Structure formats: structure tokens, C-alpha cells
Amino acid sequence: MAATTWEDSVKSLKGVILDMCGVLYDAGEDGGSPIPGSVEAVKRLKASDLQLRFCTNETQATREVFVAELQRMGFDISVCEVFSPAPAAVAVLKERGLRPHLLVYNGVLPEFDSVEKTNPNCVVIGDAAEKFSYRNLNDAFRVLIALEKPVLFSLGRGKYYKEDDGLKLDVGVYMKALEYACDVEAEVIGKPDPMFFQKVLDDMGIQSHQTLMIGDDLVNDVGGAQHCGMKGVQVRTGKYRPSDEKHPTVTADGYVDNLSEAVETILKLRGQ
Amino acid sequence: MAATTWEDSVKSLKGVILDMCGVLYDAGEDGGSPIPGSVEAVKRLKASDLQLRFCTNETQATREVFVAELQRMGFDISVCEVFSPAPAAVAVLKERGLRPHLLVYNGVLPEFDSVEKTNPNCVVIGDAAEKFSYRNLNDAFRVLIALEKPVLFSLGRGKYYKEDDGLKLDVGVYMKALEYACDVEAEVIGKPDPMFFQKVLDDMGIQSHQTLMIGDDLVNDVGGAQHCGMKGVQVRTGKYRPSDEKHPTVTADGYVDNLSEAVETILKLRGQ
Numbered sequence: 001m002a003a004t005t006w007e008d009s010v011k012s013l014k015g016v017i018l019d020m021c022g023v024l025y026d027a028g029e030d031g032g033s034p035i036p037g038s039v040e041a042v043k044r045l046k047a048s049d050l051q052l053r054f055c056t057n058e059t060q061a062t063r064e065v066f067v068a069e070l071q072r073m074g075f076d077i078s079v080c081e082v083f084s085p086a087p088a089a090v091a092v093l094k095e096r097g098l099r100p101h102l103l104v105y106n107g108v109l110p111e112f113d114s115v116e117k118t119n120p121n122c123v124v125i126g127d128a129a130e131k132f133s134y135r136n137l138n139d140a141f142r143v144l145i146a147l148e149k150p151v152l153f154s155l156g157r158g159k160y161y162k163e164d165d166g167l168k169l170d171v172g173v174y175m176k177a178l179e180y181a182c183d184v185e186a187e188v189i190g191k192p193d194p195m196f197f198q199k200v201l202d203d204m205g206i207q208s209h210q211t212l213m214i215g216d217d218l219v220n221d222v223g224g225a226q227h228c229g230m231k232g233v234q235v236r237t238g239k240y241r242p243s244d245e246k247h248p249t250v251t252a253d254g255y256v257d258n259l260s261e262a263v264e265t266i267l268k269l270r271g272q
Numbered sequence: 273m274a275a276t277t278w279e280d281s282v283k284s285l286k287g288v289i290l291d292m293c294g295v296l297y298d299a300g301e302d303g304g305s306p307i308p309g310s311v312e313a314v315k316r317l318k319a320s321d322l323q324l325r326f327c328t329n330e331t332q333a334t335r336e337v338f339v340a341e342l343q344r345m346g347f348d349i350s351v352c353e354v355f356s357p358a359p360a361a362v363a364v365l366k367e368r369g370l371r372p373h374l375l376v377y378n379g380v381l382p383e384f385d386s387v388e389k390t391n392p393n394c395v396v397i398g399d400a401a402e403k404f405s406y407r408n409l410n411d412a413f414r415v416l417i418a419l420e421k422p423v424l425f426s427l428g429r430g431k432y433y434k435e436d437d438g439l440k441l442d443v444g445v446y447m448k449a450l451e452y453a454c455d456v457e458a459e460v461i462g463k464p465d466p467m468f469f470q471k472v473l474d475d476m477g478i479q480s481h482q483t484l485m486i487g488d489d490l491v492n493d494v495g496g497a498q499h500c501g502m503k504g505v506q507v508r509t510g511k512y513r514p515s516d517e518k519h520p521t522v523t524a525d526g527y528v529d530n531l532s533e534a535v536e537t538i539l540k541l542r543g544q
């Protein structure tokens with residue numbers, strides 16, 4: 001599909017965007033653990049002449065708490081470098097005067113503190129994990145079905161992610177459930193929404209063809225980035241499955257065993 | 273859409289199929305309560321020259337327990353007149369040598385007693401209500417995603433039903449969730465599957481054009497029956513919503529306020 005391999009475009013790169021869960025660390029009950037070599041790889045990218053941003057669909061914690069956790073693992077990352085769906089959703093809600101019924105992880109609730117939530121006229125779902133009980137999903141459904149024109153926002157559309165003890169269902173699965181129940185199409189905030197990627201490019205002040213996205217989610221990271229004109233490389237960590245390399249519609253510009261290998265290749269080709 | 277109203281076909285009818293929840297009774301935490309006039313309406317149909325069967329996607333109890341509950345409400349119904357998805361699923365599983373991982377309501381589990389369930393190679397979901405927890409849905413997902421070719425059966429594809437305290441999400445919503453998570457299309461057992469309706473017709477020994485289906489679910493009862501060549505009438509009880517009468521793809525052959533009105537009309541037109 002790609003006329004050139006990703007290595008051919010490395011010299012013209014001006015920036016790199018990294019997905020976080022499954023690239024930097026594996027999530028887990030205890031907060032997760034870094035993927036071997038990733039802490040060092042981030043450090044090397046930061047010391048290079050490339051711009052670096054982090055783009056996640058993580059919605060289980062505020063960015064502040066989330067970044068503190070990554071710092072604890074040893075990553076040199078600051079809040080202003082991280083783009084996540086909840087702050088983007090808050091901006092959309094305020095712009096459109098919408099009052100959300102929230103079905104999100106408790107940890108991310110503080111991101112929505114400044115939003116009016118009484119008498120809701122839309123529903124926002126994020127990766128709520130254990131909070132995706134029958135009762136909670138039913139409550140969200142009842143809010144939607146009572147609206148003349150239901151409005152549903154989904155913070156990402158991922159199918160599943162990997163934690164220490166195995167694969168776990170992600171928000172996209174519950175988005176599909178509510179879409180079917182209410183005959184509505186959700187508005188996705190987060191990857192692979194092009195608007196979401198564009199904000200990251202704007203922040204770096206560079207063009208999409210100068211940018212490489214590295215992620216473990218073939219469709220949302222790699223395919224989403226390619227759709228915006230970036231190169232997309234998939235790591236064989238996190239939720240990667242061998243069948244991804246034979247996917248019917250998305251072909252990565254490259255596959256690497258892990259972030260460390262990707263960074264090694266990039267810096268070598270750039271003579272750094 | 274219909275060239276004639278359903279009343280015009282009443283004289284040539286040989287049988288009637290009734291949906292149960294929302295037509296005979298409203299479900300509720302305490303077992304539910306009969307819809308006014310429905311007990312008498314069933315009695316009058318049974319006393320007529322029409323054949324009568326009951327066709328439900330109910331999967332919260334065995335047919336024996338379910339029918340006993342309806343008898344307690346005063347309905348003259350016996351187990352052999354009731355067609356429900358679980359026994360049909362058991363037949364399919366045995367025919368194909370499949371061992372199910374079950375995500376169904378506890379009450380219906382005994383229907384599957386005779387089926388081998390170790391080392392599952394498919395998933396069967398029914399209306400599991402509160403059992404549709406994040407953990408249980410994740411367990412079903414993990415069974416499916418580990419199979420080379422995931423096989424998912426759904427006992428019905430309903431979106432929601434009505435209980436005393438409001439609308440509740442039905443199995444179809446969770447079917448869509450797992451379909452999306454695993455890139456698989458579920459095999460539906462129950463209404464509106466034509467095979468399921470055909471078994472009811474076979475049992476009565478009559479043709480579809482001689483049969484009227486009465487239900488509260490426009491798509492699964494009315495549309496499903498019409499798809500098989502029956503007439504389909506919607507009652508304005510149960511999950512009925514006024515917007516059903518302006519549905520983009522399904523138009524009932526008639527609408528009645530309740531089962532009592534339908535039976536009154538049928539018997540009057542047949543001079544009984």
C-alpha cells in the first residue's frame with residue numbers, strides 16, 4: 001500500500017506523536033508497568049531535533065494524575081505535551097451549550113468540573129471499565145431515548161486494550177451498544193478523529209507529512225494518522241496481534257518490535 | 273404499504289401468534305402484571321376456531337417457570353404452546369457439536385443442562401439483565417477473541433423492553449457490542465429469524481398467509497412476521513412508542529390500543 005517504507009521518510013520528519021498505553025507502558029491494576037526500553041527511547045527522542053507529543057485515548061484519569069503516574073515509571077513527560085479526549089470534549093460541550101450525562105471512569109470526572117450537568121441533554125461515555133454495569137448503561141440509554149434528537153459523544157472508539165491480566169473491552173464497544181439501542185451515530189472525540197490529530201499538529205506547528213505516529217492500535221493510531229496524511233508505524237507491543245499485519249483495510253507504513261526499535265531506527269537514519 | 277388493512281384478511285385467518293411481554297403482561301421486578309383485558313382476550317381466542325400459539329424472545333426463565341408465572345396471572349397457557357429461543361438454541365448447538373460459554377440469565381440456565389460446556393468453542397448470549405456486568409461481558413469477549421473463527425449466538429436482537437419502572441436494554445445491544453469487539457456477525461436465534469417463525473407455523477400446520485402476528489415490537493414481531501408472509505399488527509402497549517407509526521422501513525398492517533381491542537375486532541369480523 002505504501003509506495004515507500006517509513007524509513008525513507010525519516011529524514012524529512014519534523015515531529016513524532018506517540019500513543020501511550022501499549023507503547024510506553026502496559027496498563028494494570030497497580031497502575032501498570034513500563035515496556036522495556038521505552039523510558040530510554042522517550043529520553044532519546046526528547047534529546048533529538050524532533051518535536052515530540054503524546055496522544056492518548058486514555059480517559060481513566062485526569063491528565064495531571066495520568067502524567068504523574070508516567071513520571072513515577074520514569075518517563076520524562078509533562079502535562080502540556082499530552083493530548084487526551086476529556087479536555088477536548090469539555091471544549092465541545094461548552095461551545096455547543098450541552099449538559100452531559102457522564103458515563104466515565106471516576107478518575108476522569110474532575111476534568112468535567114466546569115461543565116453544567118443538571119437536566120442533561122446529551123451523553124458522554126468514556127472507558128468506564130467496571131462502571132459499565134447494566135444499570136449504568138441503562139441509565140445512559142434512558143437519558144438518550146428520552147431526547148427528541150439523542151446526542152452521544154464517545155471518548156474514542158477503541159475495541160479493546162491490554163492490561164497485565166489480558167484484553168479488556170474499551171469504550172467503542174459500549175458506543176456501538178448505545179448507537180444500536182437508540183438508532184443514533186455517536187460523535188467520536190479522540191483518535192481516530194482527524195480534528196483530534198490536527199490539534200496535535202497545530203501545537204507542534206508542523207504539517208502532517210512531516211509527522212510520524214507510533215502506536216499499538218492499527219486502526220485508531222496507525223490508520224487514523226495515515227488518514228490525516230502522516231506516516232503510521234505499529235509496535236508489536238500492547239494490543240498488537242499478528243493478524244494486524246494482514247488487516248483487510250489498514251496497512252501500517254512499518255512494523256517494529258517495540259518503541260525502542262523504532263527510535264533506534266529513526267535516530268540512526270538521521271545520523272544522531 | 274399494505275394494499276389491504278389487516279381487517280380484510282381476518283376472515284381467511286386460521287391462526288394467531290401472540291408475542292407475550294408487552295402484549296399479555298408488563299414485566300416487573302415482582303414478576304410483572306397482566307395488561308388489562310389480556311387474560312380475557314386469550315380466553316376468547318382459545319374458545320374461537322383459530323389456532324393460537326405464543327412466540328417470545330423471553331430468556332430469563334425456563335419455559336416451565338415462565339408459563340407457571342403467566343398461569344399465576346390468570347392466563348390459560350400451557351408450555352407446549354410457547355416457543356422461545358433457548359430450546360431452539362440447544363437444538364442448534366447439539367446439531368453442530370458446539371460447546372457454549374453462556375452469558376444468560378440464571379433462570380434460563382437449566383434449559384442448557386443437557387449441553388456440554390467445557391472448553392467452549394462459541395458464545396451464547398441472552399437477555400442477561402444485571403448479569404451484563406463489565407466483567408461478564410469481558411469474559412465472553414475473551415472466549416470469542418481466542419477462537420480462530422469466533423461463533424456468537426444471540427437469543428433475539430431486541431433493543432429494549434419495558435418493565436414497570438421503565439425501559440431496559442435488551443440482548444441485541446450486547447450482541448452489537450460483541451460483534452464490534454470481535455469483528456463477527458452474530459447468529460440470531462429467536463424473533464425475527466424466519467426459521468424461528470417457521471417452526472411455529474409448522475406446529476400449527478398452516479401457511480404464513482393464514483396467520484396473524486400480534487406484538488408490541490415493530491421490528492422483531494411485526495416486521496419479522498411480515499417478512500415471512502404473515503400479517504403483523506402492533507399493540508399500543510408494552511414497548512410501543514408513537515414514533516413506531518412513522519418508522520422508516522416497517523409499517524404494521526394495523527395498530528390497536530391493546531390485545532383486547534385486536535381480539536374484539538377479529539371475533540366480530542368472523543361473526544363470533
